[in-house]
Amino acid sequence: MKEQDSTVRSPHAGTNYGIAPDQFELVIKALDEEQQETLRFWYYLAKEESWTLRQLAKHSGEHSTTLTRVFRGVYEGNIGNVCDRLENSRVAFKGTVANPDFTMTALAKRMFEIFDELRELNLVGLLWGEKGIGKTTVAEEYRRLNNHGKTVYVRCLARCTFPQFVHHVARSLGVTVKNQNQFTVREKIVGVLSAGQRLLIVDELHELFATMRPDMAANCCEFLREIYDRSGCGMALIGTERMISEFKTGTQKEILSQLLDRGYEFRLPGKSTRKDYEAMLKHFGLATPGAAEPDAAEIVKDLVDAHGLRKFNVHLRSGARRAKRRNETYTWAHFVEAFDNLATLSTAAK
Known part of the structure; x- marks a missing residue:
């Protein structure tokens, strides 16, 4: 029986800089540790982002031909100078942006x-x-x-x-x-x-x-x-x-x-803490629902008690997106409306 191939797409799919990761590691093995880390940063960042060689050259400030030759181990110039320039570019690079859907619990x-x-x-x-x-x-x-x-x-x-x-x-x-x-x-x-x-x-x-x-x-x-x-x-x-x-x-x-x-x-802890709950609300710019938001308070209690913070976070995000589409400040009304919409769709599916 022929073995089925997994269809899961690699995070590195579609990018080829003339050398595979295992061969790339062999190429840079002889360099000092700092130079290795600098080259790893640009090589793997480009693959993770599926950049073309031209895009990698633009972000790193180094010519595409130079990058290809360095990665493949055939660069004949002063590789130390190349690594110094790439390290300066790495320091200046602001590649990581905040994740609006993640709360540090x-x-x-x-x-x-x-x-x-x-x-x-x-x-x-x-x-x-x-x-x-x-x-x-x-x-x-x-x-x-x-x-x-x-x-x-x-x-x-x-x-x-x-x-x-x-x-x-x-x-x-x-x-x-x-x-x-x-x-x-x-x-x-x-x-x-x-x-x-x-x-x-x-x-x-x-x-x-x-x-x-x-x-x-x-x-x-x-x-x-x-x-x-x-x-x-x-x-x-x-x-x-x-x-x-x-x-x-x-x-x-x-x-x-x-x-x-x-x-x-x-x-790992099984129950979410009050601090986690409050941190999640703060992340989305909401205060604890009070007497003026009885529907929101009831939904929040049911979600947190039955499912923990994961589903609560999903519904918070859903409400936030609804408010953003309308160019409105996020309130509990958006949260309740988004929750009711998902509940209606779920009921209709049954």
């Missing part, structure tokens, strides 16, 4: 601190908590803010095979898998993650145990252990209680113990 602060520690100390961390508390949102935002070759984010696929899982990880790194055997792909993955201080975030790891045979899920985890042992990168494994339960008491616990022994457990 207590959960986000804790997860950001854990991610930083795992990267800097090259550790494995198993982060687990209840569904719906916003783990994925935080992980994706951390990757956005700590990117350009620093952070690799992989969201586990449901019902995939082991080869598909390997290819999925490879594509998340920008590694080419076409016409490559599995062992070659695995070597390339290790090669990319060995360079620099990388953090590999593997999210929704419980999906492997929920949708695959136990032995196949364990094989995927063993592959992650192999990546960690050989590359020395930091690694964050994120999931629900199902994930940590499988590691400790599941049928494959003996195999999984090797990865568990290398890691540190981080139990």
Whole structure:
């Protein structure tokens, strides 16, 4: 039976600067650490943003021919001067903009601190908590803010095979898998993650145990252990209680113990705090609904009690967009109207 290829699009798809990430890392290996980080910044930023070579040249201030030759390791001039100019451009570059949909909650602060520690100390961390508390949102935002070759984010696929899982990880790194055997792909993955201080975030790891045979899920985890042992990168494994339960008491616990022994457990808070709730309201410019907004107060209480802050945030964003379209100041009236609209659509669908 022919193996189905994953259709998940790589964040690096559509960009080609004459050299793949694994070969690029080999090229810059002989340079000093600061020069490596400068070149990584521009190379991976351009791939993440799907810039053409001309766009990369415009943002970096360096000629496209020079960039191509430097990336491919065939530049014959003074590469130190090129790196100095690119570093100056990096300092001036304002590529990261605020995310209007993200609120820095207590959960986000804790997860950001854990991610930083795992990267800097090259550790494995198993982060687990209840569904719906916003783990994925935080992980994706951390990757956005700590990117350009620093952070690799992989969201586990449901019902995939082991080869598909390997290819999925490879594509998340920008590694080419076409016409490559599995062992070659695995070597390339290790090669990319060995360079620099990388953090590999593997999210929704419980999906492997929920949708695959136990032995196949364990094989995927063993592959992650192999990546960690050989590359020395930091690694964050994120999931629900199902994930940590499988590691400790599941049928494959003996195999999984090797990865568990290398890691540190981080139990994430299950309940949102009052401070988180207030921070989210402040982010959207709203005050706590009072006696004048009884409908809003009731909806907010039901949402937070039943679903936590994740769905609450969705409805806050929906109301904010409604106010923006009308060029009006965001109020609880927009929130209630947006909530009622979604509720009507949901009811109609049934």
